[in-house]
Every structure is written in C-alpha cells, then in structure tokens.
Amino acid sequence: MNRIFGTLPVLLATIACGGADGSSGERRTVIQNKGSDTIVFVALAWAERYLEFNPNVAVAVSGGGSGTGISAMVNGTVDIANSSRAMTESELEEARIRGIDPTEHVVGFDALAVFLHPDNPLDELSTVQLAEIYGERGAYETWSELGVSVPGCSSDEIVRVSRQNNSGTYVYFKEAVLGQAEYKPGSLDMNGSSEVVDLVANTPCAIGYSGLAYATDGVEMPCILTERGDCVSPSADSAIDGSYPIARPLLMYTAGEPTGPIKEYMDWILGEPGQCILVDKGFAAAGSVNCA
Secondary structure (H helix, E strand, O other), X not given: OOOOOOOOOOOOOOOOOOOEOOOOOOEOEEEEEEEOOOOHHHHHHHHHHHHHHOOOEEEEEEEEOHHXXXXXXXXXXXXXXXXXXXXXXXXXXXXXXXXXOOEEEEEEEEEEEEEEOOOOOOOXXXXXXXXXXXXXXXXXXXXXXXXXXXXXXXXXXXXXXXXXXXXXXXXXXXXXXXXXXXEOOOOEEEOOHHHHHHHHHOOOOEEEEEEHHHOOOOOEOOEEEOOOOOEEOXXXXXXHOOOOOXXXXXXXXXXXXXXXXXXXXXXXXXXXXXXXXXXXXXXXXXXXXXXX
C-alpha cells in the first residue's frame, strides 16, 4: 500500500489542461475538481489515470480545503467539490438560494489518525483526553498530566498541531471529538495534512491529527479507546466497520445529479479502477472491491 509522505507539499496543482486531442483534433472536455486536502492526492491520481482511460476528458484538480471546494461548487466555478466533511446547513442554504441542489457522493472512508513523535511513550488515548488537549476548556497542557515523560521535550508542554478552519479535517475533528466546544487558542494551524505530519515528526512535544493516508514512519499513532473500553488502531478496516471512533466518509459534491462526462467520471471513481486507486493511497473503499 502506498502512503502519502509528509515531505510532499499540499499541491494546488492542475492535472491536464484543456486542449486539442492529438488523435482526433477535438478539444477535450475539462472537469474542474477542487477542495479537500485530505483527498487531493488521490484526486490527482484519479485524474491522471482517467486521462489514460478517456483521453477526451481532462480533470483539473486543486486543493485548498473542503470549505473552499464547496464554496467554488456553490458559486459555479467547479464541477466537483472534494470534502472530508458534510456540507453545513448554511452552505446548503446558500446553494438553494443560487438554485443548486447539491448531490453528495460517498467515494471512500478514512480513519482520522492522531500523530505523536516516535519518542512519545503514549500508546493510547481516548476522545475525552483529546478533548482535554484540544478543547477550549480542556485541562491538559503538559504531557506529565497524561502520565508520561517525553524524551526531548524538556518543557513538558503539549504542542497542539491542528488544521486551518477551512479544512474539513478541522471541522470533522471538532464535531467528533470536541462536540459543542471550540478549539483551545494557541495551536499551530497547518495548511495541509502533510505539514501536520512533518511538524509532529520533528517536534517531540507535539501532537497532531489528520487522515491515516498521510502517516509516515516518522510518526506514531496511538490507538483510540472506545466507550466499551476497546483500544482501536486507525486502519482501512476499522474505518469501514466503524470500530475506530474517529472514522469518516470521504465525499464529493456535484451541483445536482451529474450528467454527461461528469457522471461518467464519477461512475469510474466508484467503479473498481477508481476504488483500487483509493485503496492504494491508504483509504478504505466505498464498497466491496477486489484490488488483488
């Protein structure tokens, strides 16, 4: 299984521009696809492979966060919005005002992993403890309050690494872990998931969170305690079966039911070729597929 390495930038990249098809002279259809940084690498891989499958359709992919992609879809500047969280009521209302009835497509599943520096001896955490670390009224400010001493962290301070507020990962973590609470001020808010992993890997005092597909050998991932007392590690399987407490669907939104080239592209993503690319990038498929 390939992993997304922390040294890779979060790309605001375009895969394939519109242009004449070399064989027929006809101009390509260009599908604009924007949004979640969690999904951006698999979206880039989909776009590359789909161009081989259908040379007459190019898919232009960019990141920027779930909120950015959804806003662009509502404003009519992209065809597909990638999102790692559901649209909010205010976003849905804005879409309706503009005469758009967004259609949600579940294209896979992701386990939202918690990352620690390899020298951190903590091997399990609960969502209650995570809320005490990240929540505005959370009590935990030092690692000793969690019963550990972290080599290389002389200050004992918990350095909280988070995402910016336009990120679907930021929103989902808030909903799943903090509930009604706001984030505690003072976190280091990164533009993308790879930056979160890279900072934690190089900061003994740090803790961060992001999609499992961004995990590298430079970080450790504690299991997360469930209400039943089980401690479940993040994995594709635990995301699919719901046993991992911080699992989420990966979503794509279109302005109504897709038709024409957009529908064909979405069907391809949800078919075995697209789903096996998703699995290869470290996510869980939306349905049963054979990727052997």
